[in-house]
Amino acid sequence: MIVKKFLASTEEEAVLLAKAELGDNVTIMNTKKIEPHGFSRFFKKTSVEITAAVDDNIREEKKEDIPDFSKLQQAIQQSQPAPDSKAAKKEADIEQLIRAKQVILDDEDESVQKENDRVDIEQRLTNLQDLLEKQLNTKREEEKEEKEKVVDQKQAYLDLIRKQLIDSEVEACYVEQIIEEIEGSLTNNTTLDNILANVYQKIVLKIGTPHLIDLRTKRTKYIFFIGPTGVGKTTTIAKIASTMKLSKKTKVALITSDTYRIAAVEQLKTYANILGVPLKVIYSPEEMEKAKEELSDFDLVLVDTAGRSHNNHEQQEDIGNILRTIPEGEREVFLVLSATTKYRDLVNISKSYSEICKYNLIFTKLDETDTVGNIFNIHILTGAPLSYTTWGQNVPDDIGKIDAQKIAKQLLGGNS
Ligand SMILES: Nc1nc2c(ncn2[C@@H]2O[C@H](COP(=O)(O)OP(=O)(O)OP(=O)(O)O)[C@@H](O)[C@H]2O)c(=O)[nH]1
Ligand SMILES: [Mg+2]
Missing domain, CATH: 3.40.50.300 (P-loop containing nucleotide triphosphate hydrolases)
Known part of the structure; x- marks a missing residue:
């Protein structure tokens, strides 16, 4: 059996082609409408494809009866609207444009992606900066509290010494004088021992060296x-x-x-x-x-x-x-x-x-x-x-x- 497909503008033409080639005993097994795809649909018409079959023997018998339809086929094919060279060019141009557009779109996609990435990075940086600032502020707060604690501690030590001197009946104004004089030389994280040493030294200096009877004169x-x-x-x-x-x-x-x-x-x-x-x-x-x-x-x-x-x-x-x-x-x-x-x-x-x-x-x-x-x-x-x-x-x-x-x-x- 011979099975063959024939394509023409209409089903009748396709059958005609099939019969011309395979004989009148041809059996049409399938008919299919072919719709042009893509951009070619703007320039090509719908065509019909048929699948025709014939028994070999029958065809052989009729072989000499079969006229040469190659010219007819050629004529039919020529009768098909020839692809318009302008349209083809246009199609090529458009396809080229489409490709170019696709590249641009791809590029645009890429730049959009890049922009998105940039925004994302900026957002992350801002978040990081916020976090760092928060941490820094917390640290500053802690340092401030620590400093205040240390200053409070220093004041507590000074108060302790103040009280001790007052208990020893040193006049309050002299106590303040001593504290004032040593306070400037004390660091914030000073210890009680350090303050005591400073006050002790200050008192010793204020008492001074004893004035004793001096007998180094020649006269009585x-x-x-x-x-x-x-x-x-x-x-x-x-x-x-x-x-x-x-x-x-x-x-x-x-x-x-x-x-x-x-x-x-x-x-x-x-x-x-x-x-x-x-x-x-x-x-x-x-x-x-x-x-x-x-x-x-x-x-x-x-x-x-x-x-x-x-x-x-x-x-x-x-x-x-x-x-x-x-x-x-x-x-x-x-x-x-x-x-x-x-x-x-x-x-x-x-x-x-x-x-x-x-x-x-x-x-x-x-x-x-x-x-x-x-x-x-x-x-x-x-x-x-x-x-x-x-x-x-x-x-x-x-x-x-x-x-x-x-x-x-x-x-x-x-x-x-
Ligand atoms: N506990 C103690 N008693 C002392 C001390 N010095 C002197 N006295 C006593 O104080 C009293 C008076 O001492 P005086 O030396 O007479 O005093 P004064 O200043 O000469 O007295 P007038 O001459 O009256 O002005 C005496 O009983 C001394 O023994 C001291 O350092 N400690
Ligand atoms: Mg006396």
Whole structure:
């Protein structure tokens, strides 16, 4: 069997072609309309395809009867609308345009993709930046809190020290002065030990080095002991005279102008006898001049004065008159104060004696008090140098030069 497909503009033409080639006995097995696809549909017409079949034998028998339809077929094919060369060109152009457009679209797709990627990256960067800023802000907040905590801690330490100094009876204004002076040199994360060390150092510096009796002059040195009644002037003189005579081999003499009480003269006479040093009793400035001549061979003359009320200006003037018999360069004055006297009285006493002369400070009876704040207060208030402290009735043992470190330690609550 011969099976063959024939294509023509119409089904009739296709059958005609099939019959022409295969004979009249041809059987049409299938007819199919062919629709042009793609862009060719604009230029090509619909055609018909038939599938024709014929038995070989029948066809052979009829072979010589079969006319040559090749020319017909050719004519039919030629009758098909020839592809218009302009249209073909147009089609080619359009297809080219389409391809170009596709490339552009592809490019556009690519650039759209790129743009999308860029937006995406930008968004991610913005998110990252937000995150970083958040983290940075949190860190800053934490640092700020930490700083405030540290500053609070520092203030807490300073408050602790403030309280301790106030407990030691250091005047509040001097406490603030110390704190102010050290605060600038403290770092925020300072420790309590560091603050304590700073305050300690500051107090030691403020107390200064003790002003002691200086015997390096060729002339006889006159040391006057002045101060309120019963603070320990006579006892202190006995302690110093003993120390100077026994350990420093100094030629010591004693004078007393305290003639108001017989017991006072007797008290010093007893010490003079024990120590084996001369004692002159004077009743007036003139007698002082005379005693001065008699004692010109001595290195050191310790002068006891009567305890006076700082409110009695007449009595204070008497002391001034005796003092002035000795030239300033040959004399030194020590104001003797008891560490047990309350601060307000000490202020008045020290102020009233300031009107008579310049003086150095001796504090007695440290054994009778736990607080040494007043020593510091009066020293700062008057600006007078601190010299000796005494801490008991024993002559000559209970006396020593002022110990700045020991006082600073005590003020800060340490054991003395
Ligand atoms: N606890 C103690 N008592 C002392 C100290 N110094 C002196 N005294 C005692 O205080 C009392 C008075 O001492 P004086 O030396 O007489 O005092 P004063 O200043 O000379 O007294 P007037 O001459 O009356 O002004 C005495 O009983 C001394 O023993 C001291 O450091 N500690
Ligand atoms: Mg006395």
